[in-house]
Amino acid sequence: MNDMSDGYVTADGRQIGGVLMEMKNITLKFGGVTAIKDISFDVRAGEIRAIIGPNGAGKSSMLNVISGFYVPTEGEVWFKGVKRGPMRPYQVARLGIARTFQNIALFDGMSVLDNILTGRLTLMKKGLLSQAAWWWSGAAQEEYEHREKVEKIIDFLEIQNIRKTPVGRLPYGLKKRVELARALAAEPKILLLDEPMAGMNVEEKEDMSRFILDVNDEFGTTIVLIEHDMGVVMDLSDRVVVMDYGKKIGDGTPDEVRTNQDVIDAYLGVAHD
Amino acid sequence: MADAVAKGQDSAQSIPALLARNVARYGGYPAYREKEFGIWQSWTWAETAEEIRAMALGFLSLGVERGDYIAIIGRNRPAHYWAMVAAQMCGAVPVPLYQDAAADEMAYVMEHCGARFVVCGDQEQVDKIVEIEDRIHTITHVTYTDKRGMRKYDHARMNALEDVQREGRAGHHRYETELDKRIAELDYDSTCVMLYTSGTTGKPKGVVLSNRNIIETAKASSEFDHLNHNDEVLAYLPMAWVGDFIFSIGQAYWSGFTVNCPESPETMMIDLREIGPTYFFAPPRVFENQLTSVMIRMEDAGKLKKRLFDHYMKVARDVGPDILDGKPVSFGRRISYAFGNLFIYGPLKNTLGFSRIRVGYTAGEAIGPEIFSFYRSLGINLKQLYGQTEASVFITQQPDGEVRADTVGVPSPGVEVKIGENGEVYYRSPGTFVEYYKNAESTASTKDPEGWVATGDAGFFEEDTGHLRIIDRAKDVGKLADGRLFAPKYMENKLKFYPSILEAVVFGAGKDRCTAFINIDLTAVGNWAERNNISYASYQELAGHPRVYEMIREHVEEVNASVAEDPMLSGCQIHRFLILHKELDADDGELTRTRKVRRNIIAEKFGDLIEALYAGRDEIYTETEVTYEDGRKGKIKATLRIEDAKTVPAGPMAEAAE
Numbered sequence: 001m002n003d004m005s006d007g008y009v010t011a012d013g014r015q016i017g018g019v020l021m022e023m024k025n026i027t028l029k030f031g032g033v034t035a036i037k038d039i040s041f042d043v044r045a046g047e048i049r050a051i052i053g054p055n056g057a058g059k060s061s062m063l064n065v066i067s068g069f070y071v072p073t074e075g076e077v078w079f080k081g082v083k084r085g086p087m088r089p090y091q092v093a094r095l096g097i098a099r100t101f102q103n104i105a106l107f108d109g110m111s112v113l114d115n116i117l118t119g120r121l122t123l124m125k126k127g128l129l130s131q132a133a134w135w136w137s138g139a140a141q142e143e144y145e146h147r148e149k150v151e152k153i154i155d156f157l158e159i160q161n162i163r164k165t166p167v168g169r170l171p172y173g174l175k176k177r178v179e180l181a182r183a184l185a186a187e188p189k190i191l192l193l194d195e196p197m198a199g200m201n202v203e204e205k206e207d208m209s210r211f212i213l214d215v216n217d218e219f220g221t222t223i224v225l226i227e228h229d230m231g232v233v234m235d236l237s238d239r240v241v242v243m244d245y246g247k248k249i250g251d252g253t254p255d256e257v258r259t260n261q262d263v264i265d266a267y268l269g270v271a272h273d
Numbered sequence: 274m275a276d277a278v279a280k281g282q283d284s285a286q287s288i289p290a291l292l293a294r295n296v297a298r299y300g301g302y303p304a305y306r307e308k309e310f311g312i313w314q315s316w317t318w319a320e321t322a323e324e325i326r327a328m329a330l331g332f333l334s335l336g337v338e339r340g341d342y343i344a345i346i347g348r349n350r351p352a353h354y355w356a357m358v359a360a361q362m363c364g365a366v367p368v369p370l371y372q373d374a375a376a377d378e379m380a381y382v383m384e385h386c387g388a389r390f391v392v393c394g395d396q397e398q399v400d401k402i403v404e405i406e407d408r409i410h411t412i413t414h415v416t417y418t419d420k421r422g423m424r425k426y427d428h429a430r431m432n433a434l435e436d437v438q439r440e441g442r443a444g445h446h447r448y449e450t451e452l453d454k455r456i457a458e459l460d461y462d463s464t465c466v467m468l469y470t471s472g473t474t475g476k477p478k479g480v481v482l483s484n485r486n487i488i489e490t491a492k493a494s495s496e497f498d499h500l501n502h503n504d505e506v507l508a509y510l511p512m513a514w515v516g517d518f519i520f521s522i523g524q525a526y527w528s529g530f531t532v533n534c535p536e537s538p539e540t541m542m543i544d545l546r547e548i549g550p551t552y553f554f555a556p557p558r559v560f561e562n563q564l565t566s567v568m569i570r571m572e573d574a575g576k577l578k579k580r581l582f583d584h585y586m587k588v589a590r591d592v593g594p595d596i597l598d599g600k601p602v603s604f605g606r607r608i609s610y611a612f613g614n615l616f617i618y619g620p621l622k623n624t625l626g627f628s629r630i631r632v633g634y635t636a637g638e639a640i641g642p643e644i645f646s647f648y649r650s651l652g653i654n655l656k657q658l659y660g661q662t663e664a665s666v667f668i669t670q671q672p673d674g675e676v677r678a679d680t681v682g683v684p685s686p687g688v689e690v691k692i693g694e695n696g697e698v699y700y701r702s703p704g705t706f707v708e709y710y711k712n713a714e715s716t717a718s719t720k721d722p723e724g725w726v727a728t729g730d731a732g733f734f735e736e737d738t739g740h741l742r743i744i745d746r747a748k749d750v751g752k753l754a755d756g757r758l759f760a761p762k763y764m765e766n767k768l769k770f771y772p773s774i775l776e777a778v779v780f781g782a783g784k785d786r787c788t789a790f791i792n793i794d795l796t797a798v799g800n801w802a803e804r805n806n807i808s809y810a811s812y813q814e815l816a817g818h819p820r821v822y823e824m825i826r827e828h829v830e831e832v833n834a835s836v837a838e839d840p841m842l843s844g845c846q847i848h849r850f851l852i853l854h855k856e857l858d859a860d861d862g863e864l865t866r867t868r869k870v871r872r873n874i875i876a877e878k879f880g881d882l883i884e885a886l887y888a889g890r891d892e893i894y895t896e897t898e899v900t901y902e903d904g905r906k907g908k909i910k911a912t913l914r915i916e917d918a919k920t921v922p923a924g925p926m927a928e929a930a931e
Binding site: 147151155163 | 309311425536537539540
């Protein structure tokens with residue numbers, strides 16, 4: 001992959017940029033358990049990068065390392081050419097990294113609109129005191145601007161009809177979409193999606209795939225996603241990292257990965273004789 | 274003829290001329306509103322005129338010629354209405370198409386009219402055009418309203434409608450003279466719009482409507498209901514349908530009222546509530562669905578609320594329609610109704626979005642008497658009209674104070690109606706269409722030299738009231754084997770009045786007795802199943818459930834009993850029926866895009882089921898091909914039960930009298 005230092009052009013004609021984030025020899029240990037063993041890969045600006053692997057392969061741990069939630073035991077994370085140290089969550093958000101969760105983490109009692117607005121929290125500049133003096137301090141003006149951004153996302157994800165509905169009353173597929181909306185509200189550079197299609201039916205999966213592609217296309221957001229549905233992964237992503245038992249066993253375009261013997265063995269199993 | 278010309282001269286003779294008149298008269302009043310990004314954006318008549326003019330100039334820069342056809346495919350948006358008027362300004366003919374039509378259906382229409390320009394709503398529509406572009410070589414330029422997802426397309430012959438307007442504005446010095454010349458050329462006989470009929474039989478036909486048709490009809494019907502520039506409508510019905518053209522362009526430009534466009538099809542109910550239109554049209558289905566959802570929600574309401582609701586709804590049923598019609602009602606009952614209005618009707622109307630409604634219409638299908646009187650009893654002036662694309666909608670309509678569920682009213686102003694020898698309804702009016710495009714044969718067989726048009730519907734005038742009653746499609750009215758009258762639509766409508774029955778298809782022409790296919794309504798039956806602890810995993814399973822069969826059989830038997838009282842139609846009683854395992858769907862060709870049953874196609878497709886109905890079998894195994902939304906095909910397999918329904922012997926009245 002090193003021959004692509006200045007980016008590459010995908011099969012469907014998109015220009016992919018240089019390296020945005022690089023994982024160098026990441027190892028992550030929980031006590032005696034090694035979740036990730038010496039993994040290196042990079043994420044390029046504008047691409048859709050998938051991480052796949054069987055259950056317990058360490059995919060979610062990897063995503064948590066990328067998001068800064070876990071600090072790797074060994075190895076380095078480079079973001080935009082700078083080595084990243086341990087960070088607090090708000091610092092991660094300010095860097096331009098947003099994510100969705102495998103099990104939906106929304107505020108059930110709040111409306112869709114309010115939930116999405118929470119995604120802009122780190123972008124709000126007015127403090128508590130200014131907000132108390134709502135109109136005079138310019139906090140009102142700021143709120144209008146945030147609302148406008150949120151409305152554009154609502155329009156983009158076609159959820160106008162549930163704008164005022166409490167999230168708790170929505171079906172699963174729509175909640176997933178609201179989560180995506182909230183992540184987008186933070187205007188991220190990198191969007192991390194942890195199993196965006198888990199538990200969805202075919203139609204919902206198609207919708208979600210469409211939205212992921214549109215987000216990438218429209219906003220130029222770099223996307224890193226974990227997914228189980230192989231069809232979806234192969235259709236959506238530009239490059240795929242394959243993990244098994246915490247190790248990287250493959251890395252490349254969907255076609256390269258599909259024909260990789262180690263990957264086939266990991267998924268289909270090998271005879272022990 | 275001479276005075277017709279004189280009369281025409283002092284009034285606007287085209288939609289663009291009406292637009293200019295409205296700018297002068299109502300310049301500062303809102304003409305269009307659209308909800309976007311959560312806020313209602315509005316355009317005054319003056320702003321609208323500027324937008325449309327810019328678009329027309331842009332069209333000229335693209336090379337639109339006189340007599341070109343411009344197809345418009347998209348949901349109700351101000352920009353799409355503007356595109357129609359802009360097309361007229363250029364001397365071109367707008368052709369709105371159904372946006373949910375598949376690419377193949379569109380290809381036929383495009384090829385038939387030779388559309389050179391296409392205005393698409395979004396990427397989805399553009400994709401269809403790209404798909405058919407290679408087959409029909411007439412398309413020279415495509416524009417789109419929503420820019421989303423369009424960046425990667427080849428823009429050699431494509432751009433955004435907004436950019437077309439921008440070009441128009443930039444080049445206005447170059448094109449202005451030409452545009453003004455073309456606008457001045459428009460007169461009462463130039464084509465206003467071409468609309469394709471949905472076609473219950475055969476290929477769609479292009480109905481050519483002139484400015485005279487549209488403006489005369491709009492004028493007469495606006496005066497009939499005293500529409501004015503303060504009225505508000507919600508434009509949510511397909512733009513390809515003649516009704517939307519009359520309401521949102523014809524009447525809107527004549528009366529100068531505001532056309533409100535919803536944010537998206539899914540938000541229609543929310544938008545309806547926010548706008549609270551004063552003039553509203555909906556097919557019976559919309560009113561049915563609203564009533565069903567109200568009733569379902571009331572089932573789940575608390576005891577006190579439910580008792581209040583039941584009590585005051587009874588009061589409303591008793592006196593509401595009379596109060597609306599201005600008939601005498603005792604003071605005490607009026608007080609009671611006023612309380613009802615305070616506690617129940619007012620809030621309910623607000624929830625439904627009918628708080629401000631002054632005139633409401635329904636048409637297209639028969640409406641259930643209970644549904645009809647429910648809305649009227651709440652004080653909503655819901656009326657019926659009878660119309661056709663070929664008549665620029667209006668043939669008959671109900672005047673205030675003479676409203677009933679089973680008639681379609683008296684002839685609209687300026688319309689003559691007569692009943693033919695075979696019972697078919699004929700009309701002649703200023704709104705009568707010019708011709709079917711490129712189809713002189715059909716034109717001649719529909720419209721006779723004197724201008725009388727056959728509606729294809731059988732009906733009769735009630736002697737005492739002068740109201741028209743429609744029985745059925747004339748060609749569907751047939752005879753049973755023993756010569757008794759067979760009116761399938763009449764029966765189907767009666768069945769469909771039950772909330773649990775979504776669709777019914779009755780067979781029996783030339784046979785010894787009638788049978789029926791039933792489609793259950795998933796919302797209503799699903800809710801009923803939930804309340805009765807009936808579990809089901811799929812539509813198919815619910816449709817085949819014995820308890821559902823039992824319920825439907827009761828409905829069928831009730832209909833049989835009521836039909837038996839009418840000596841003319843007693844032969845139409847349904848002897849056997851089955852519940853279909855799939856919903857009839859326009860994508861499978863079983864319904865038209867306006868959701869009318871295509872009898873012949875259903876009879877052909879489900880031939881095995883009909884055979885089984887008449888062969889006296891108790892169940893039948895069948896495989897049915899279905900088309901999914903994206904055009905792929907699949908198969909559904911099912912074993913359907915067939916049940917008998919009790920019938921009432923014909924002429925019990927006669928026997929009782931002896």
